[in-house]
Amino acid sequence: MHATSAPYALPDHDASSAIRVDGLMKRYANGTLANADISFTVPPGTVMGVLGPNGAGKTTLVRQVTGELQPTSGAIHVLGIDVVRRPMSARALMGVVPQEAQPYDHLRPAEHLAAFARLRGMSRRAAQSRADELVDLLGLATHARTIARQLSGGLKRKLLVGIALVGDPAVIVLDEPTTGLDPHARREVWALLKRLRAGGRTMIITTHYMEEAEALCDSIALVSGGRIIARGTLDDLRARCREPYRATYENGAGGASIGGQTPELVLAELARRGITTFSLGKARLEDVYLELTGEGANA
Numbered sequence: 001m002h003a004t005s006a007p008y009a010l011p012d013h014d015a016s017s018a019i020r021v022d023g024l025m026k027r028y029a030n031g032t033l034a035n036a037d038i039s040f041t042v043p044p045g046t047v048m049g050v051l052g053p054n055g056a057g058k059t060t061l062v063r064q065v066t067g068e069l070q071p072t073s074g075a076i077h078v079l080g081i082d083v084v085r086r087p088m089s090a091r092a093l094m095g096v097v098p099q100e101a102q103p104y105d106h107l108r109p110a111e112h113l114a115a116f117a118r119l120r121g122m123s124r125r126a127a128q129s130r131a132d133e134l135v136d137l138l139g140l141a142t143h144a145r146t147i148a149r150q151l152s153g154g155l156k157r158k159l160l161v162g163i164a165l166v167g168d169p170a171v172i173v174l175d176e177p178t179t180g181l182d183p184h185a186r187r188e189v190w191a192l193l194k195r196l197r198a199g200g201r202t203m204i205i206t207t208h209y210m211e212e213a214e215a216l217c218d219s220i221a222l223v224s225g226g227r228i229i230a231r232g233t234l235d236d237l238r239a240r241c242r243e244p245y246r247a248t249y250e251n252g253a254g255g256a257s258i259g260g261q262t263p264e265l266v267l268a269e270l271a272r273r274g275i276t277t278f279s280l281g282k283a284r285l286e287d288v289y290l291e292l293t294g295e296g297a298n299a
Contacts (some may be wrong), residue, residue: 017041017077018171018202019048019065024074026060026226034060035226038074042204042219044170047197049217050206051289054282057226058206059099062173065204067091078171095164099175099206103159105149109140110147112159116166134162138192154185158192165196172196172203178212179194190215210285220285224293237288249278 001104019042035057040284042048050058062070065076067087074089076083083090103112117127135141138158143151148159157177164172177193178186186209193216197203207213213220214234221231230237238244243259247266250256258273260266263280270278 015023016043018044018046018079019204020075020077021065022075024061024064024068024076024126024140025072026064027072029157030171033226035064035071038228040221040228041233042202044202045197045200046218047193047203047205047216049213049220050204050223051208051210051213051285052223052293053208056200056223058208059175061223062175062204062206065095066096066173072155092167093169093171095161095167095169095172095292097157097160097164097172097177099179101160103148103151103156103163106147108147108161109151109162110135110144113162113166116163120167128181130166134165137165137195138162144185148241152185153181154188157185157189161189161192161196170200170202172201174203174205176206178207178209186212210289214285222289222292230292234285234288235282237285237292238283239284239292241288243291244283245280246283247274247275247280259287 019040021041022039024035025033027033038061040048050061052058060069064071065078065083067083067090071084078090079093081090082095087219089092102246107115110128113131113134114127117130118124122130123175135144138161140155140158140162143155148156151159161172161174161177164174174193178189181189190212193203193205197216205212205216219233220237221228222237223229230240245261245263245266246257247258247270248255248257249270258266258269260269266280
C-alpha cells in the first residue's frame, strides 16, 4: 500500500485501542437527545458494527467519531488524537464513507481517486500511481474507462471506499455502506471490506442489516434510543439471551421456531411436540436483537 506520514502511534496513545469513546452524549439545540452515555473501545485491526434501526442514533454517533459533529459532552480518541479538541488532525487519520455520498457523475474511477489523492497533497505522479493501485485493489480495472454515472450501485460504493482509502488510513468509518444495494452488489462490497479487515484495518460500520453485521464484524454494539444497550461478540450477545439456541421447522402455516437455554432443552421441547424434522443451531443475530431490545433492526 501507499506509504503515509500519518502519525499512527503517539506517546500518549493506548496501543490496545485504535478508537476510544468515553461517556459520549449529544443533545441537539431543539432538545432532542440523539446519543446518551456511550462508551466503547475498538482494538486495532478489528471491525465494530453499530447495529440498530433507522433513527436509533447510529449516524449521529459516527459523525462525532469522525469529528463532523461536536458532542455535547464526553471524549473521543482516534489513534491517540483527541477528536473533540483536534478534529482536523483526527480526521486526517481516518477514511470516511458517508451514508449519502455519491461519486461525481462525469469522472472515471481513476480520475476520482487521483483527484482525491491530489487533495491530500500527493504529487501528480504519486496520485496517479495511487489511483492505479486502488483501481486494481477495488476490482475496477475492467471499468476504468466508465464514467461514474454508468457504474452499478455496487461499483459506486466500491469507488467511495476507494476514495476513503486514498490516504492509506489505519481507521475507516463506514455509515450504512450497502444500503440500497441488491444482494449481489452487497456481497461484492462485503468481499472488499473483508479484504481490508484481513489487511489490518480498524473499522466501524453502521448497519441495520443483521446478516451484514454477522458477516463483517468482530464485535457488535446494539443501539436503541441513542444508547448502546449491549456490546460484544455475537457469542457474547447470545449469552445474554434467555434462548441462545433455536430450532426452526415447518408447520402448516409456514416456518416456526423454538428457543431454549441449551440444545438439550430445545430438543426436549421438540420431542414433546412430536416434531422430528428441524434445524437446530445458535440463535441468529436477529433473534438476539429482538430479545435484547424488543424492536426490529429494520424498523
